Amino acid sequence: MAFDKMELRDIEVWDGNFAAAQALRQCQIDVVSAYPITPSTPIVEGYAKFLADNYIEGEFVMVESEHAAMSGCIGASAAGGRVATATSSQGFALMVETLYQASGMRLPIVLNVVNRALAAPLNVNGDHSDMYLGRDSGWIQLDAYSPQEAYDLNFIAFRVAEDHDVRLPCMVHQDGFMTSHTAQGVKTMDDDTAYSFVGDFKPMNDMLDFEHPVTHGVQTEEDWHFEHKARQHNDLMTKVMPKIQTAFDDFEKLTGRKYNIVEKYDMEDADIAVVCMGTSVETAREVAKEMRGKGVKAGVVGLRVIRPFPFFEVQEALKDVKAIAALDRSSPNGAPGMLFNELAGALYNTDTKALLSGYVYGLGGRDLTKKHLTDLYSELQANVDAGKVLTPLQQFIGVRGPKLQFL
């Protein structure tokens, strides 16, 4: 190979952004087409630096907006290259139109999304509004809670996305600043081991195959559009989860680090459970451990895969629970939060008698403290003791002013 290898220590101190950039380097991305946006900028900066220093054989395309960034990725991926990029918040919102093109054309692009609030008001700090915005775009969505997971999930993302049965683009989410700018010890893989996990890129129907020319992104109207979308939905619902599970299993064999589609913590005999995503999962685990010390049977369910939504895994994890809190880190704007809705949908026709309540927290980077979660677990326990939901369906945690509660 013409490029240089990088010697990594077994544990490096990386933040989430640099961990993701290192993963892109080790996967030997052919093309990165990107436009910088806080807090995801260091990911593509890192890639550009590795490219300049001859650690990668690739191409960095500088564009004038995130819309063009994803368009460039789509063109490069359709032409037959391994492609990735990164974005956040407003940039992600500008990308949304092209996200549907990427998934509809079944191009295995990997997008690192560093979650950040959506304006207005303008805010660079983390919440999950942008993650929720892209949830119907047909992409696979994985969620990392720490720099280590941001590093590892990138390899899994490529492995799943590029599988010829799947061929769907994949996002890896991490929390803006909480994960992306907090340096932690990250267990690394050497370059050859990492590359062997994802393997060489095998193009399918690429535009540069002149023996078998194809037209990409065709117009179909009512004649075929429904069938194309139905096929895409079918593949997301039936094919993706087994591939993710296989990739998690293989990754555990390779590195010893175990990932699950739904991350259960103390759920074996839990009476009350918090369901959440991102960095709040780790806080919730801390609090659940403390609650156990007080004799409260508390557990935590963290979603690792957001799309396709893990219906069966969630049903299995929550089947014996008596009260559940869905924690949404997004402004719901006129409805219960997305996680509340989807949990309600997943559990409605099951035998569960669990009491479900929704909480909105941490908008625009507001902290979710252990005190908040302790109070929340106490409310759930009170619901269990009373045998009915005493609290409203939707509450806001940590917002200043009079208490907000709806429904």
Next chain:
Amino acid sequence: MANTGWDEFEIGAMLRTFEGEAGDIAGTLQEDRNYTENSSFRASVADWRIEKPVFNKDFCIDCQFCWVYCPDISIISRDKKMIGIDMDHCKGCGICVEVCPTNPKSLLMFPEKADEETEIANWPAKETKEK
């Protein structure tokens, strides 16, 4: 094709232009190419054309400029001789007329309903350049 089920489609919003391999497409005449059923060659583009190009072979020098520049491969050319225009695929953009170097032009745009023989009979004369 119209009744194909969702599970019979190839994945991705893509269509194959040719059945099987397409090695020597440039050396194969259009009518001999193995187009798929859903290729645009088998279906007309649309009927949005309001102007059409009319070809007058008396002035044509077979330079092939129109053939090179036509975005819809609608110029019919055989053995480097301009023959005519494929009206199933021409959308009336007029690029062929712009690039035509002869004087007078051997291609001109006329309304869609114009009669070709009448227009060719009244073809404009050679323009003289004033010095």
